[in-house]
Amino acid sequence: xxxxxxxxxxxxxxxxxxxxxxxxxxxxxxxxxxxxxxxxxxxxxxxxxxxxxxxxxxxxxxxxxxxxxxxxxxxxxxxxxxxxxxxxxxxxxxxxxxxxxxxxxxxxxxxxxxxxxxxxxxxxxxxxxxxxxxxxxxxxxxxxxxxxxxxxxxxxxxxxxxxxxxxxxxxxxxxxxxxxxxxxxxxxxxxxxxxxxxxxxxxxxxxxxxxxxxxxxxxxxxxxxxxxxxxxxxxxxxxxxxxxxxxxxxxxx
Amino acid sequence: xxxxxxxxxxxxxxxxxxxxxxxxxxxxxxxxxxxxxxxxxxxxxxxxxxxxxxxxxxxxxxxxxxxxxxxxxxxxxxxxxxxxxxxxxxxxxxxxxxxxxxxxxxxxxxxxxxxxxxxxxxxxxxxxxxxxxxxxxxxxxxxxxxxxxxxxxxxxxxxxxxxxxxxxxxxxxxxxxxxxxxxxxxxxxxxxxxxxxxxxxxxxxxxxxxxxxxxxxxxxxxxxxxxxxxxxxxxxxxxxxxxxxxxxxxxxxxxxxxxxxxxxxxxxxxxxx
Numbered sequence: 001x002x003x004x005x006x007x008x009x010x011x012x013x014x015x016x017x018x019x020x021x022x023x024x025x026x027x028x029x030x031x032x033x034x035x036x037x038x039x040x041x042x043x044x045x046x047x048x049x050x051x052x053x054x055x056x057x058x059x060x061x062x063x064x065x066x067x068x069x070x071x072x073x074x075x076x077x078x079x080x081x082x083x084x085x086x087x088x089x090x091x092x093x094x095x096x097x098x099x100x101x102x103x104x105x106x107x108x109x110x111x112x113x114x115x116x117x118x119x120x121x122x123x124x125x126x127x128x129x130x131x132x133x134x135x136x137x138x139x140x141x142x143x144x145x146x147x148x149x150x151x152x153x154x155x156x157x158x159x160x161x162x163x164x165x166x167x168x169x170x171x172x173x174x175x176x177x178x179x180x181x182x183x184x185x186x187x188x189x190x191x192x193x194x195x196x197x198x199x200x201x202x203x204x205x206x207x208x209x210x211x212x213x214x215x216x217x218x219x220x221x222x223x224x225x226x227x228x229x230x231x232x233x234x235x236x237x238x239x240x241x242x243x244x245x246x247x248x249x250x251x252x253x
Numbered sequence: 254x255x256x257x258x259x260x261x262x263x264x265x266x267x268x269x270x271x272x273x274x275x276x277x278x279x280x281x282x283x284x285x286x287x288x289x290x291x292x293x294x295x296x297x298x299x300x301x302x303x304x305x306x307x308x309x310x311x312x313x314x315x316x317x318x319x320x321x322x323x324x325x326x327x328x329x330x331x332x333x334x335x336x337x338x339x340x341x342x343x344x345x346x347x348x349x350x351x352x353x354x355x356x357x358x359x360x361x362x363x364x365x366x367x368x369x370x371x372x373x374x375x376x377x378x379x380x381x382x383x384x385x386x387x388x389x390x391x392x393x394x395x396x397x398x399x400x401x402x403x404x405x406x407x408x409x410x411x412x413x414x415x416x417x418x419x420x421x422x423x424x425x426x427x428x429x430x431x432x433x434x435x436x437x438x439x440x441x442x443x444x445x446x447x448x449x450x451x452x453x454x455x456x457x458x459x460x461x462x463x464x465x466x467x468x469x470x471x472x473x474x475x476x477x478x479x480x481x482x483x484x485x486x487x488x489x490x491x492x493x494x495x496x497x498x499x500x501x502x503x504x505x506x507x508x509x510x511x512x513x514x515x516x517x518x519x520x521x522x523x524x525x526x
Contacts, residue, residue, distance in 0.1 A: 036445065039396045044463045046448040048396040049441065051328050053299045081330040082299075097480060103298045113480020120490055121480055122445065129399055169388075170395040170406045170424030201464070204395070206402040215311055215413025218304070218402035241384040241453055242368045243375065 028118025029068040030087035033057055035078045037103040038126040040223065042202040045168050047126060051082035055102035057123060063093030068117040091117040099123045104130060130220035131207060137225040140195045146179070147192050149207060153219045154178075154185040159210030161219065163190050166204040173198070200227045299328050300400050307404035311413035313351035321404075322346050322430055329437040335506075342509045349429035349518045354410055360426025361516055363390035369515040370439050377496050380488060382450045383443040389456065393439055393449075394424055404431060429518045436516065444493065450485040 035055035038047035054077055061072035069090040078084045082102075097111045105127030115121050131151035135144060154161055160178040167173060174193040181188045188207070205222040297305070306321040322343050326332075331339050352358035364387045374384050398405045407415050408425030416425070427435060442449035451459065482490070514520075 034445070038446070039399055045392065045396060046459075047446070048393050048438065048449075049446040050397075050400070050438065051299060051330075051441070053328055080327050080332055082328075083330070095480075103300060111480035116487075119487065120482060122482065122486070123480060164418075166395070166398060166406075166424075168395045169391045170398050172418040172420065172422050172424075174420055175418075199464075204399050206398070208402075211413075213413060216403065216407070216410075216415055217308065221399045221402055223399065241371055241386045242364055243371055 029091070030085065030089040031069075031091045031115040031118065032083055032085040032120045033059075033074075033076070033078060033097075034120055034122050035082040035099055035102060036122060036124045037106060038124055040126055040128055042168075042223065043225070044201045049124065052078075052102040052106070052125065053080045053082045054078060055082065055106075055123070056100040057084075057097060058100070059089075059095045059097045061090045061093060062096050062112070063090075065093060066090040067092035089115070091115045091119065095121070097121070097123055099125065103127055129222050131205070131222035133205060133222040133224050135224075137227060138192065138195065140198050140200070140226050140228040142228075143192045143195050145191065146189050147224075148187055148189050149205070149222055150187045151207070151220045151222075152186050153209070154181050154188050154207070155209045155219070156181040157210075158212050161188060161210065162208045163188075164206040164208065165193065166206065167198075168201055168203070170204075173203075195226060198226055198229060200230045202226075303328070304401055304403045307401065307407070310350075310354075310410060312411055313354040315347055315351050318347045318350045318430065319343070322350070322433075325430065325434045325437070329441070338506055338509060342513065345510070345513060345518060345521050346430055346433055348521050352519070353428045356409065358429065358519060359517065360408070361429065361432035361518070362426055363387040363394070365516050366390045366427070366432055366436050366439060369436050369512050370443070372512070372515055373440065377492065377500075379443075379492050380485070382452045382455070382485060383489065383492075384453065385439055385443065385449075386453065386456070389449070390435060390439055391424065393442065394427075394435060397435070397438060398424075404434070407431070429516070432516050432518070433513070436512065444489045445486065447483045447485060450483075450489065 035052040035057065036049045037052045038049045039045075041047060056077050057074065059074045069086075069088055071086070071088040072090050074086070074089055076084050076086075093115065095113060095115050097113065099106070099109045099111065101107075103125060106125035109123070109125050111123055113121050113123075131149045134148045134150070138144065138147075149163070156178070161181065162175055162177055164175045165173050176190050176193045178188040178190045203224050203226055205224060207219050207221070209217045209219045211217045303321070303324050306317070306324045309317045310321055311317070326339065326343065331342075349358050353360070367385045367387050367390050370385045370390075373379060374381075394405055406424040408428070409416060439449075510520075
């Protein structure tokens with residue numbers, strides 16, 4: 001009897017200490033939907049994933065068998081962190097999903113995936129950036145004289161927008177000013193700055209509207225693939241990954 | 254002893270069952286209502302909301318900084334944390350950010366962020382591929398710049414204006430709020446993104462391969478998005494559950510402040526509060 005009471009005490013304290021985790025660990029059921037978006041693909045960069053909150057997800061179970069849960073359809077909106085969990089959803093089988101909304105450009109996406117009991121189903125979207133650039137790629141040895149950027153929200157009221165160019169690590173290398181902005185603010189034309197010395201890679205373009213008080217107002221971003229100079233820079237991080245110790249003092253959480 | 258134990262356990266058990274009942278009832282009601290409700294599509298995406306809040310920070314204005322801090326923390330799940338912890342972290346970040354824009358707080362480097370992330374690896378004994386490095390943190394910032402041009406790499410802001418950039422200038426050191434955001438973003442990659450669940454040797458091999466020659470298809474993604482988890486994603490899910498179920502409450506309560514210590518974000522003084 002004493003042992004049962006002690007065990008009950010441990011379970012109860014475990015419940016309080018861990019929220020509902022202990023229930024999920026002892027009896028996993030249903031699954032968690034996680035809506036995310038990933039930066040557009042690039043040949044030299046990895047996509048960075050971020051939470052995509054408040055996305056509508058519709059799903060239907062597509063397998064003949066399941067091991068847990070009781071609900072074979074769902075129509076939900078993910079929370080402010082891009083997650084939603086239910087112990088009721090059927091799992092250990094395949095689902096068809098549609099995700100609607102979220103990050104700009106994601107629109108309606110379909111996915112098919114396996115949900116395990118107590119597991120997580122990632123529903124990712126990799127949309128284009130807010131502005132498109134023409135041309136999409138530039139030969140560093142023969143750059144065009146001008147480039148066109150298409151998007152929305154361009155405004156020349158307080159001066160022509162500025163176009164900033166960054167490499168894949170965010171290093172600023174040059175900027176130029178638009179030479180023309182369409183009346184409806186959907187496209188601009190600008191001279192291509194000198195690209196001398198740039199390595200092949202994907203470069204980020206930030207388009208900044210001029211403002212009355214001179215403050216920064218980025219209106220969107222684009223990317224451009226620069227090629228023609230494939231010299232291999234030295235690999236990053238020759239040293240081991242930094243640990244929690246600095247100068248002999250270790251910060252252990 | 255037995256009687257004392259009963260005295261303690263019975264009310265605790267009753268309360269526990271009540272909480273479990275209420276939690277399940279609440280969750281069932283939420284799922285049911287969400288299934289029935291018309292789907293609501295937000296007019297602004299999470300990224301747009303962060304950009305808007307960042308744009309509103311034109312200097313050391315604590316109200317605007319608080320808005321930005323609330324937004325980024327909400328998107329990384331802090332709304333579910335105990336208010337006592339959340340409020341203390343937010344207050345500390347807001348105070349440090351205001352000082353940063355006043356020129357009274359140093360910028361935070363990618364090394365500081367990687368040290369903070371790798372502290373989790375040491376503390377919770379997570380897999381080697383969950384370690385990070387300064388260049389990886391810089392890579393994450395470079396990519397986030399495409400989404401958050403009003404926030405990432407902006408540096409110190411005075412009257413809405415950043416510092417003038419010279420050709421070839423490195424991305425600016427991070428403000429305290431950007432450093433907190435970047436730390437959460439890197440941890441998010443380590444938990445969720447297979448492209449970032451790589452050991453240092455794997456990262457280096459991938460980097461050399463990507464930079465050694467012009468690819469034939471510049472727009473080919475690194476890995477196709479899938480609705481199923483990879484083995485490492487599943488392993489990191491398990492790590493998260495293990496940490497949540499085994500870490501002490503004391504540890505979880507004090508962890509955020511220790512992470513901010515490693516980032517070099519000053520603790521609040523009495524006069525700051």
